[in-house]
Amino acid sequence: MTGETEIFVAWREGRQDRALLAIHGGPDWDHSYLRDPLSELGCRLLLPDLRGCGRSGRVGEYHPDGVVDDLVRVLDSFGVERADVLGHSYGGMVAQRFAITHPSRVRSLVVSGSSVLPVPPDAFEGWAERDALLAGREDPWQREDLTPDDVKAEAVAAAPVNIWRAEAMPGYLRRLEAVRFGAEWVRQLRAGTLVTPRLPDAAQRIAELDIPVLLLHGRYDMTFPVSLVEPTLRLIPRARAVVLEAGHMLHVDDPEGYLRALREFLGGAALEDGLELGGTRPV
Template structure:
């Protein structure tokens, strides 16, 4: 059974909403959601079964956080620094999923003194090449069947973001038995459109920093690449070459899981996160134990 979720608002030019659990011990996991026009809530389960303190903020302009004067990944990183400061956390274990995985890497590279370890979940360190999914007929069929809500003139941007998330369910969740629960989870997400509005009017800067793999390797921070074998957004093929570039990186591939790997295989996901955090508990050492590597 998970801990009770609490809420806190971190003041500043942009107020950041944080859902958090106290946990035990002195370890804190900062979990960064994707989208970015989603909120943190789709990541709560199964992370709420961890024993460490959990901090799950809504990124600026997302969920219950305030709107911002600008939407740049550097502003997001500074928001995350404020979150850690507000909770008196000197160094955190940092997990990022999807878009949040790239934000997490940027955070580690620009503020290494605040990061104990890094988990890149359902995301990638290396850029996704345009031919990454060539020859995957199942993916082509699923993508072809999706309707594009952005072609509809009767929907607001917020409604388009929401509709797009529901259209992508089959692409994001591999196990059919998990889809009803995932649909319920999506129904609770506070979708926004601040980021997509900025994308449409002025463009957005990618959170992915140039040469991120080398820069992470230079930090000598333990890294876990946690991925679903059937991920149709970030290809699993990028995991192995990343391992060759970051000596302290390890990987766990969940075989029957897609982009929402924590939904498809919550037990395998939680086991990988727990064993990674336990393995980094002593002097920054890293032993994955029974977690399954590539």
């Protein structure tokens, strides 16, 4: 569309009564690391690359409000009035912002490997294994002239932090090889101009939406602590939680448990077996 960022969407037509909009994290990743196992669901599936990511357009400003506007256009382009919205990691915070600012477009919300509440500075205090994994690592975002290769190298280096089950690691590393990494967002992070998608009082505002909410989390998540799940449940009456024996990339560590939790939450629209992802297009 003229004057608007072109957003690339991988999609699969499924049951027309429900659509799942899945928002990736990073944010300088693309949607592809979420395809498996989401493509096994039977509902209609939309997997956009956020602006500046993957095969979507590059712009001058990377602000979460622009991302939300892009997602509205994605739903409009596919004729989806209301969607079940899932966001992973950074995408989990974008999904919350989308639900709060566009409540008429959201049927339910899945916060996957992310958090509604801010992460406190001492959230991981005393976790020796995490401390050991992070010990001595340089901050990769302090380098000059950051490139997509730098972002990819950091994703590979961080794999032991994000994957809990050793047997899942080889498949995860292969998955990373397929991701189209970028560096647009991290350059803003380095410049100190990156705006968080987390809105103030998000838990209260989500509770006021009165929609079903699923907190889908890994017990050994080293990015967003599992300790935030219980206090979030107390603040959002319609929220439920599923905690898997997994790390931050819980859909890779435990794909069967991940799918089971989603199918139980989404109901009949997601009970059927999925098909191959059937197409891609820009909007």
